[in-house]
Amino acid sequence: MFENLNDYPVDPIMIGADYFAQDPRDDKLNLTVGVYQDEHGHTPILQAVKEAERILVETQVSKSYLALTGDAEYCNLIGLDILGSAFGDEWVTAQTSGGAVALRVMADLVAQLPVSPTVWLQTPTYGNYIPILTAAGAKYRGIPYYDRIRSKITFERMLKHLSHAKAGDLFLMQGYCHNPTGADMTADQFDALLNVLDERGVIPWIDLAYLGFAQGWEADSDFARKIADRFDECIICITLSKSFGIYRDRAGALFVKTRPADKSKMQRAVSAIVRSGASHAPDHGPSVVRTIMGDPKLKNMWLDDLETMRLRVRGIRQNIVQTERSNHDADILKYIGSQSGMFSLLPITTEQEHALTRDHGIHVVQGGRVNVARLKPDDISSLINATHDVLGL
């Protein structure tokens, strides 16, 4: 039977990790994996997380199942913190295993609607959206978002393509720190996009993965708040993997805003889909988040650490710009300084990308994505020199 298995594609990030492991060079550089690293190359456990874990070990009295949609207190704490007064009774919430499961629950729900809408995606975008939508059987189409060679958002083209969307379709976009481009819409562009979605009756679906890495935790929620304030129906998926540094502990959430008449149906649909897939939410990561969010002292400790991570990534971006200017009197990579989050795309072709790995031992994700948070000070000039070399400068 298993000889009939299809040949499944491997995630480009995993392929990159394999190539990196096989590369015998001592001075190779791995910029593929999407996790934060400190200046020592470690992905640290934040102090507030350690403290919350200690409290949990001492106080947790049961490991019984949670409700299918998880712990209401966890969802409420996150909902209120991120959406403020825009969060209320009209929301159906679920505690999910990271952001990926929140996305998958919603993808299943969309695919199972009697008239299945199209999900419009920014291109390029997070590499797991298409596998998730495909596995769910949801319809999707791409819209140009960013020109890798010109290092610019293709905003007008994105709006133009949205004119093909029908009422009831969905637009899946990201919050700040866009993965993989690092390029975020300006506030004016975001407002213009919301106008178009509103006019066309397209439902916004926002995926928040890097809250706190652009301007700070509070400021980075404003895109989601604007959507939540304005639209009767919208979807918010959240992962706290990055903001709390708890990648493997799987803390995420799904928030769906419905019209009042549809709320109980939505609640049952989300519960049924969770039951047939993830079945129950894992508790540890979300409990850590709930413990931190519910304790002002721990919350401040965590916010300080989040700010440290944000400033480090920002500092690396500035360092790239300054080093290129002082060593090469050039500004090919200047755009990296005004982007945010861990990722940016190098302005290189696929062939140049292969040369970067072959000739310089620099490993990037297919499509030219680099994780700037993995750069140590010495790596910065290596990356710049190699990029200039493959560009023939």
Ligand SMILES: Cc1ncc(COP(=O)(O)O)c(C=O)c1O
């Ligand atoms: C944009 C985006 N959304 C969702 C996720 C999924 O996060 P999680 O690991 O919590 O499932 C990621 C992870 O890299 C991401 O970059």
